[in-house]
Amino acid sequence: MIPRALGGVVDMRTTLGLTPIPSPVLTASGCAAAGRELDPFLDLTALGAVVTKSVQLRARSGRPTPRMAETPSGMLNSIGLQGPGIEAFLATDLPWLVRRGARAMVSIAGGSVEEYAELATRLRTAAGMIALEVNISCPNVESRGEVFACDPAAAASVLAAVRSADPGVPIYAKLSPDVTDIVSVARACVEAGADGLSAINTLLGMVIDTDTLRPVLAAETGGLSGPAIRPVALRCVWQIHRAMPAVPILGMGGIRTGADAFQFVLAGASAVSVGTAVFGDPSAPARIAHELAQILARKGFDRISDAVGFAHRVAAHAEANQVSG
């Protein structure tokens, strides 16, 4: 690689766990279906990976409508994980991505520890899958619907079960911001066998229609996403990286520009997912990757890996100066 100062381009290669990927920009689960619909708008093979919509064991209808409400700089959704189930996913969705030459980070979701383990087992050696993302923001049917991601022990039991199923690819735990201490959940997931962490999932929110006097969403509450949550997401990535600087983070939450993505990298993310921005601009991931490379070059980085967590080092330096001064 020619140093950027000598006219070379920024080395944008990064990894998911130990798996190399050519670009640090991925789609986000639930915002790209299984990739196919985005094919007319961007080069799927140039993405770090297509993160597929969370798949469950059985086909799910999802929730009734209305499922969506636009909010200031964001949106609420309550889809209910509508999807075809693992069999159809393996028969149709994943093979399409393989034929297209795209890498897949497969997101799985379950209602019990056993379901997660079975999904990981079914996906073992699946062609095209380069990483697994475990969506633990699901209610545990065996624990009065408590969300796995909101309890370190429950989150750890899911990650341990997925690890034991040995899917053969790096395993990322996708964390919920709706917790008191995200670092304790992150740590529990890593200790249970997660190779990396995806941060963050949506925040629970709601909107009430002042004409009908009822919640807008049929499910009453839904997940808030988009730039409105970006500062929260960035704070979570910052806290996790500070606590566990060696653990790779896939950062996400309201990323819309290369500068937004750069903030997540500086906070400690070694790759980023672009989610809600895709709804407004399906070519956004390609544009963001391009903008991120330009910003890195402008700021003097030869490699994206040099920028990961950089803001912590600057902050530590400033703190040290303050103490000595």
Add this chain to the structure above:
Amino acid sequence: MSRAWGITQAVDLAETRRQMTSSMSIPLPSVPGDLRPKPVQAAARILTVRPVGAYREFTLNAPGVAPIAEPGQFITLGVGGEDSALLLRRAFALSGAGGDTINVVVAAHGPGTRWIFERRSGDVLDLIGPLGRPFPPPPPGGSALLIAGGYGAAPFVGLAQRLLSSGHAVAAVIGAASAERLCAVAELAALTHVLIVTTEDGTAGRSGRVTDVTPELLPGASTVYACGPMPMLRAVAAQAAARGLVCHVSVEEAMACGIGVCMTCVLPVIGKDGTSRFVRSCVEGPVFEAARVRFDDIGQLPEDLHGASAMRAAQ
């Protein structure tokens, strides 16, 4: 628009009709979805903005979109530029496509559509299209009845052009709450053999709703096309079903993406295999065979829906 519209014989408008049909002289599509041209994303310059009652019709320069667009398809527009706090695209049915340009009728509903409404010629919009499945053709020689509510008449301009040029007899009923909420009246007058206009407040045409007058025209129709608010579609579908007529409805569901990734615009539809599913109105619609749409179950989770049992098990 203040003129009272009754039954209009369009014979005196033959020349207008000839001019209007020349731009869309290709037969209606019968191409399977997978073989249709893929949508494109483009920066589209506004060429003209024309007031149409309470609405505005925009003509956009979209050379990559216009030649592959079909009546019944739609486009989406980004709102507010790159720093906008409104993230989601707005969808608009095509009211016309010819040469390098497309037309859409915009109603200012909320902040997003109001922003688009206020754009002027020369402004550039982020456009994606054409999207969705177009209107299927009637059987050869069949006569068509088009029924629209409000700006739902917009996509019927292109459809009527195609139908007329393919030799089909075309009748239309278009209605709205009031005269200013009608659109495409002059265009459809020129493109139909019979046109009836209704308004609920009697400010134009006959007083009442479209479904009050459709019984007059249904006996002569072989295929019914409807576009408008969901309660109107449901009522028209019931009228068509009672007469055993094939009816195609173009639905308007809230969408976030318009391209099939967000899963917000679903409605319960009976598949060809007899199984009901939540299907996306953006990619599997917006045009559906009315008999397959479970209007009574929109906003519900019917027990027999594919995948509904997995939802119940999770609760």
